[in-house]
Amino acid sequence: xxxxxxxxxxxxxxxxxxxxxxxxxxxxxxxxxxxxxxxxxxxxxxxxxxxxxxxxxxxxxxxxxxxxxxxxxxxxxxxxxxxxxxxxxxxxxxxxxxxxxxxxxxxxxxxxxxxxxxxxxxxxxxxxxxxxxxxxxxxxxxxxxxxxxxxxxxxxxxxxxxxxxxxxxxxxxxxxxxxxxxxxxxxxxxxxxxxxxxxxxxxxxxxxxxxxxxxxxxxxxxxxxxxxxxxxxxxxxxxxxxxxxxxxxxxxxxxxxxxxxxxxxxxxxxxxxxxxxxxxxxxxxxxxxxxxxxxxxxxxxxxxxxxxxxxxxxxxxxxxxxxxxxxxxxxxxxxxxxxxxxxxxxxxxxxxxxxxxxxxxxxxxxxxxxxxxxxxxxxxxxxxxxxxxxx
Amino acid sequence: xxxxxxxxxxxxxxxxxxxxxxxxxxxxxxxxxxxxxxxxxxxxxxxxxxxxxxxxxxxxxxxxxxxxxxxxxxxxxxxxxxxxxxxxxxxxxxxxxxxxxxxxxxxxxxxxxxxxxxxxxxxxxxxxxxxxxxxxxxxxxxxxxxxxxxxxxxxxxxxxxxxxxxxxxxxxxxxxxxxxxxxxxxxxxxxxxxxxxxxxxxxxxxxxxxxxxxxxxxxxxxxxxxxxxxxxxxxxxxxxxxxx
Numbered sequence: 063x064x065x066x067x068x069x070x071x072x073x074x075x076x077x078x079x080x081x082x083x084x085x086x087x088x089x090x091x092x093x094x095x096x097x098x099x100x101x102x103x104x105x106x107x108x109x110x111x112x113x114x115x116x117x118x119x120x121x122x123x124x125x126x127x128x129x130x131x132x133x134x135x136x137x138x139x140x141x142x143x144x145x146x147x148x149x150x151x152x153x154x155x156x157x158x159x160x161x162x163x164x165x166x167x168x169x170x171x172x173x174x175x176x177x178x179x180x181x182x183x184x185x186x187x188x189x190x191x192x193x194x195x196x197x198x199x200x201x202x203x204x205x206x207x208x209x210x211x212x213x214x215x216x217x218x219x220x221x222x223x224x225x226x227x228x229x230x231x232x233x234x235x236x237x238x239x240x241x242x243x244x245x246x247x248x249x250x251x252x253x254x255x256x257x258x259x260x261x262x263x264x265x266x267x268x269x270x271x272x273x274x275x276x277x278x279x280x281x282x283x284x285x286x287x288x289x290x291x292x293x294x295x296x297x298x299x300x301x302x303x304x305x306x307x308x309x310x311x312x313x314x315x316x317x318x319x320x321x322x323x324x325x326x327x328x329x330x331x332x333x334x335x336x337x338x339x340x341x342x343x344x345x346x347x348x349x350x351x352x353x354x355x356x357x358x359x360x361x362x363x364x365x366x367x368x369x370x371x372x373x374x375x376x377x378x379x380x381x382x383x384x385x386x387x388x389x390x391x392x393x394x395x396x397x398x399x400x401x402x403x404x405x406x407x408x409x410x411x412x413x414x415x416x417x418x419x420x421x422x423x424x425x426x427x428x429x430x431x432x433x434x435x436x437x438x439x440x441x442x443x444x445x446x447x448x449x450x451x452x453x
Numbered sequence: 454x455x456x457x458x459x460x461x462x463x464x465x466x467x468x469x470x471x472x473x474x475x476x477x478x479x480x481x482x483x484x485x486x487x488x489x490x491x492x493x494x495x496x497x498x499x500x501x502x503x504x505x506x507x508x509x510x511x512x513x514x515x516x517x518x519x520x521x522x523x524x525x526x527x528x529x530x531x532x533x534x535x536x537x538x539x540x541x542x543x544x545x546x547x548x549x550x551x552x553x554x555x556x557x558x559x560x561x562x563x564x565x566x567x568x569x570x571x572x573x574x575x576x577x578x579x580x581x582x583x584x585x586x587x588x589x590x591x592x593x594x595x596x597x598x599x600x601x602x603x604x605x606x607x608x609x610x611x612x613x614x615x616x617x618x619x620x621x622x623x624x625x626x627x628x629x630x631x632x633x634x635x636x637x638x639x640x641x642x643x644x645x646x647x648x649x650x651x652x653x654x655x656x657x658x659x660x661x662x663x664x665x666x667x668x669x670x671x672x673x674x675x676x677x678x679x680x681x682x683x684x685x686x687x688x689x690x691x692x693x694x695x696x697x
Contacts, residue, residue: 068553072542079541276537279595282501283554284526447504 065285069293073267074300083262087301091255092308096316099247118197121146124164128172131164131180134205140198149183159191160184160198175213246386248313249408252306252339253378253401256346257354259305260298261371264354267294269367277450288441291355295437299351306343310336335411338422342407345426346378349400349433353377356440359449381405397424400432454479454637455500455606460509462495469495471661473509477639477654479605482632484652485641488689492661493641494534497610500639501531513606527555530604534611536595540584544575544594547583548601555602562601569597572627589620596627607631609640613647625650645682659689 077083121143125132132142146152149161163181171178180202184195211221271277281287314331354374361367381402390396392406403425410417443449455477462470470492477483485493498504500511502518502525511518516525538547545566552562570579573593578586583594592612599607612628613621628651631638642648648655648669655672657665665672665688669681676684 064556065554068550072539072550075546076539076541271537274537274540275535276539278503278533278535279531279537279598280554281503282526282529282531282533283551284523284556285554286523450503 065283066289066293066296069285069290070296070300073263073294073297077263077266077297077301080262080266083266083301086262087259087305088308091251091258091305092312095251095255095309096312099313100316100319117141118194119143119158120160120162120194120198121149121152121158122162122164123149124166124168127164127166127168128178128180131202131205134208135162135201138201138204140201153183153185156185156188159188159194162198162202246389248412249385249405250379250382252309252343252408253346253382253404254375255305255309256302256343257350257374257378259302260300260347260351261354261374263301264294264298264351265358265361265364265367265371267297268355268359269361269364272362272450273364277444281444281450287444291359291441291444292437295351295355295440298355299347302347302350303340303344306340306347310339331412335414338411338417339408342404342411342422342425345429345433346401346404349429349436350378352433352436352440356436356443359440359443377401392421394418394421394424397421398428400425400429403428454514455639456510456512457496457500458510460496460499460511461507462492462499462504463507469661470499470506473658473661473663475656475663475666477606477637479637480632480635481653482628482638482640482651483654483656484648485639485656485658486643486645486648486685487641487658488643491658491689493643493658494610496658497531497533497608497639497641501529501533501608502526527602528605530599530602530607532592532595532599532607532609532612534614536591538583538586538591538594538598541582543582544579544586544590544597547594548598551598552601557602565601565603566597569600572630573597574623588615589617589623592616592620592624596624605636607636607638609638611642612640613642613644645685649681657685657688664688 117139119141120135122132122135123145125142125145136142146158146161149163152158153161161183163183165179165181168178168180182195182198182202184191184198186192186195210224214221214224271280280290310331314336317331354371357370357374358367361370378401381399382405385402385405390406392410396406397403397420403421407417407421407425410421455475457476458474460470460473461468473492473496475483485496487493495504499506499518500513502522505519513525514528516528518525538544539550542550548566548569549562552565557565566579570576573596575590575593575597578590583591586594592615596609596612609628613624616624625647628638628640632653640647640651652669654668655665656663657672665675667675672681672684672688673679676687678684678687
């Protein structure tokens with residue numbers, strides 16, 4: 063096995079001297095992703111706040127039919143604008159997010175004590191008009207509720223009689239579990255990192271070795287070919303794992319910088335969570351190294367190997383995206399699905415839940431099994447003359 | 454000591470080697486001479502057990518590459534056609550890597566590299582990364598790498614390819630030194646002068662078969678030609694691939 067160790071140490075040393083390789087595993091994941099997170103977090107938070115605090119300017123059509131309502135709106139800080147010619151086209155062309163229209167039959171309905179109709183003209187499918195619409199709606203409902211109460215009181219009825227049931231929220235989410243952005247993105251980023259961290263080394267040590275024409279001389283040494291392959295795979299896995307550790311650590315330091323107050327989120331990556339995540343993702347690193355090495359060894363040149371890597375990216379993405387689009391409650395059987403189970407487990411760890419040992423071992427075992435199967439295939443690849451002499 | 458009997462190797466439809474038999478003795482330099490594509494490299498690849506032969510037998514110091522590949526690899530020093538150095542490692546690291554793969558200790562490797570630096574005159578560039586090395590420097594590193602474990606049998610595939618006159622002379626001196634030290638040396642080449650300058654025994658290969666085998670004098674007699682170059686052309690029946 064000393065051959066394996068020699069191969070391993072040489073690949074590590076050689077790739078530590080390679081700027082491109084270092085950039086891929088050290089810079090890309092561990093530095094870029096947290097910066098991206100913080101940036102996005104601030105952007106989202108500030109946008110939300112901006113819209114909530116902005117002075118609401120709302121054109122009102124038919125203001126003369128409901129002077130009291132308009133006065134109420136003004137009292138609440140709404141800048142009531144004069145009525146436009148064609149409200150619908152104004153909203154459609156996105157010049158105004160929301161317009162209130164009071165129909166001419168409003169005074170009549172009002173006098174008869176029937177529910178008087180007030181229209182909100184808006185396009186809710188535009189995400190940026192979501193906040194103004196919500197604010198206008200809640201103001202109108204507040205006015206309606208206020209008048210309703212007054213009417214009941216005038217008739218000598220207690221307003222509380224209208225409130226047949228009262229809904230009260232008992233909030234069980236911990237501050238951690240509200241970190242939605244992080245919760246969804248972190249597993250995705252970590253799974254990608256498990257693949258990108260060792261990608262360059264995998265290509266360099268197989269397809270690169272072929273392209274430099276150093277594979278043939280290497281194979282003449284008295285080291286079994288499976289040991290050569292395993293040495294290369296171990297080096298790839300090491301780079302991936304190192305990249306994961308760095309990414310987690312940099313997230314740990316990045317989390318306090320996130321605008322948590324604004325998002326209502328208080329997440330932190332404690333030593334326990336980091337340890338748990340590393341344990342859960344470690345088998346993915348093995349699987350990734352075996353897959354990357356297999357694919358890269360099948361390629362005839364560096365260029366061909368690189369073109370395969372786009373495909374490899376899809377593998378960790380698919381389970382993460384399924385989880386993003388359709389968040390599920392973790393159930394035991396799901397833990398046997400490689401790559402998907404890690405998404406669930408990372409979520410549990412970051413949320414600060416205690417993870418059942420059965421889940422962890424099921425996830426690790428199933429992923430490791432597939433990883434080792436791939437590694438076994440890869441280990442035999444250099445026995446094929448077509449792969450050794452293909453360039 | 455190498456003994457090859459009736460070697461065959463095909464790649465799909467192409468029959469690269471069709472029944473080759475020869476012997477290589479210790480303390481002798483044997484040249485495989487032939488035009489490009491004659492089957493020299495394929496024959497050598499079978500010798501150093503990188504390719505299994507379809508048919509035939511190989512014995513190197515009595516060992517069978519099919520059964521004792523690891524043992525044979527320990528006794529062989531190979532400078533293949535593909536030099537393939539690691540450009541991000543220094544010349545010393547390149548050589549030491551192979552020494553470690555042969556299971557040598559740190560101290561053994563260091564003293565061995567010192568000796569090789571001396572014989573091959575590598576002191577100027579031994580600590581430099583091999584990125585941007587000249588052909589001559591690269592061949593020297595490749596030879597040192599192949600010789601680090603002091604193999605008994607040395608196989609070189611086109612060793613002087615791309616070398617300038619000075620490097621070629623140094624290389625020839627080194628190969629003659631190996632012979633004097635009792636190693637058996639096999640080299641393939643398509644360069645006439647190299648054969649004349651070095652080889653005790655010449656094996657001429659064309660189209661996967663041996664067309665002549667003997668000393669330079671025997672080849673001259675056999676072909677009744679005055680010069681070895683004429684003899685070569687006469688024996689392979691074409692001037693194709695010949696380089697004076």
